[in-house]
Amino acid sequence: MGIRGFGSDNFSGVLPEVFKALEESAYGHAHSYGEDSYTEKAVADFKEIFGEDIDVYFVYNGTGANILSLSAFTNSYNAIICAETAHINVDECGAIEKQTGSKLLTVPTFDGKLNVGLIQNHMHHFGDQHHVQPKVISLTQCTELGTVYSRDELKEICDFAHAHDMYVHMDGARVANAIAHLGCSPASITKEVGIDVMSFGGTKNGMMFGEAVIFFNTRISKEVKYIRKQLMQLHSKTRFIAAQFSAVLKNDLWLKAAAHSNAMAKNLANAAEQIPSVTLTQKVEANEVFAIIPRDKIQKLQDECFFYVWDEDAAEVRWVCSFDTTENDIVEFANLLRQELC
Structure with missing residues (x-):
């Protein structure tokens, strides 16, 4: 056997604490489709970190998390602005455009990070029935190039979006790495700066499978459960995703x-x-x-x-x-x- 590869954090194994949580949750019966004590506990764990006024939905994978997040805020005539290197543009096989019907408007960047000046290039034709209507700005934290948005950079983009009646999505497949780098509280670069919804990564950071979608804008999320079902992201045995999250969130x-x-x-x-x-x-x-x-x-x-x-x-x-x-x-x-x- 050669040297362990550096291909992807998706290649990694599973944290021992996650294995233990899966084993403990595997015995006995529990209600299905999230109506179980493990899911209730994991949601409570997220609220300990981000506050009570959030909604949490568990899904199978990162693409599903991004589709669910973006579907909640868009119609088929809308557009989603993202970096050219964004995972939703490069590595999701057109899933966002197929499932939401929305067009991706991409922005070339040197370091994977958007800013207001770059976003401005797509801020045209509002109200014009011949053109897609920009509605969401999607940011990746950390970016696909391994760079990290600061709190001030995120707040500037969120303030700009909200001033134009738009929303901000964070693809947080590696958000834990960003928080660890910045040494900040999780809420300070998400909820507190104005992020509306975040795809919260688990698989790249020690879980076997499963991601979470966290809605900070709870005015939008009330009917998301129906979208999740249609997207085939509602796990019947949700407790196996939820138990893993409780394990990784415990003691940071x-x-x-x-x-x-x-x-x-x-x-x-x-x-x-x-x-x-x-x-x-x-x-x-x-x-x-x-x-x-x-x-x-x-x-x-x-x-x-x-x-x-x-x-x-x-x-x-x-x-x-x-x-x-x-x-x-x-x-x-x-x-x-x-x-x-x-």
């Missing part, structure tokens, strides 16, 4: 796991940037490292330790660390890089 395990993966990425970046033929292309603020390396060495390195090529034209690669990445994993991969690239 989700933040500790994210902080560890962030630290491993920083260690890897520090080692890689000492190699003359490696050029880091983004600030390492979360658990991902982006780098340009010699094109003719990529396949050999991948054979020894799998990772993805991010931009084939630029020979840019992505290395992702997880909650179970070890110091030894970093040392072995750094040694491999030095061996092949120096």
